[in-house]
Amino acid sequence: MLGIAYPFVLADFHQSYAALGVILGIAGVSSGLLQGIAGLVRKLSARLLLGSQNLVLALLVLVSAASPSLVLFGAARVLGSLSSWPQHPVGSAYVTEYFPKNRGKVLSYLTTGGNVGTLVAPLIGGVLIATVGWRWALSVFAIPLVTSALWTLTSLAGDHPTHAARVSAQQAVQASVPDQADAPPSLSAHGREENEPAVPASRRLGQALRSREAIAVLAAGMISGAGRGLGVLTTYVPAYLRTGLHMSPIEVGILVTVVSIGAVGGPLVGGRLSDRIGRRPVLFSVYFCGAFALVGFVFVGANAVALGAVALLVGVFAYSEQPIRQALFSDAMHGVPARAAFGAYFAISQSVGALWITLLGFLVTFVSFRAAFATMAVSFILAGSIIAIFARQRPNRARAVLA
16 A cells, blocks of 8 residues: 555655655665564564554554655654564464475465455555545555454464474573483484584574575575565556556556556465475576566556556566565575574565665656666566576475474
């Protein structure tokens, strides 16, 4: 909904996309860095973290709706991003701990769940903006935030038993390391000798992050941040349609909905394929097809049929890379607690990648929308090349359990 509202907010406050890009860049970097603490809050349940974030976000959405200037609107947006830090690392860790052998599929479900919201929001938001304005439209969207928060707090299943077991085991190791020199070796559930000294989680994380696969995935994530579906495209696709092509709020809502239809189906197919034939070839293909779709979006002109067709492809490919890339990263994190792994993943790739939204804002303001979308496409080609060359996934790791 925010992406649909931004062009109207800027017009109301007489501000540019460069100013919006600075605000969203600050929000993205600060939120991305904060996600790194996910591994430090293991005692707090996913239910509490995910439910509380939406209650705070609902309040900040109302503040945004009542803001008299872009300064207060931007402050509320930054605080909203900070409050939402558990969404990705905690949510991703939660589902991969329950379904470690099907990470590609469940992470694609997680992404698709959010994309279902983007499928519903544009049309409703476009109609509301056209009839009552962007302020009341934002206020209405605080209602599902509160509803989802209460639903999560009361209904979400507890963390997977292995999560609690790992926390207790790590606390026990930190409290005391018994002398087991004379003890006979026995294997743990993870294939490690019981009397072998336990490696601290932080060291295991550091070792895993230095692997070639992890470095390649993180580098690809930083570069592909220029065209990432969530964040960049939800901001600049509606901006192009409204400011670049001068479409009405309802027309913008319809075409963004078409993008969202692709964003629902694409990750589901991509996630399943990555589990069956491998992350690397699927992710490589997604990046290159997404690059062509992004370029086509701003070169087909205002023809509704052609624009709708390309918009569907943008949704399919630009939104599919994130869950597959997460699964590929997860495959490389052997022996690392899921929250710590995903906390590091999002802190590194998301925070650096968020800088793109600021650069793109300046490109839109001082060059053109075409230059901005061409930059997105180039970033996908570079990211795909990195995956193809460096992310040599090992077959026996694809279905390993994330410890």
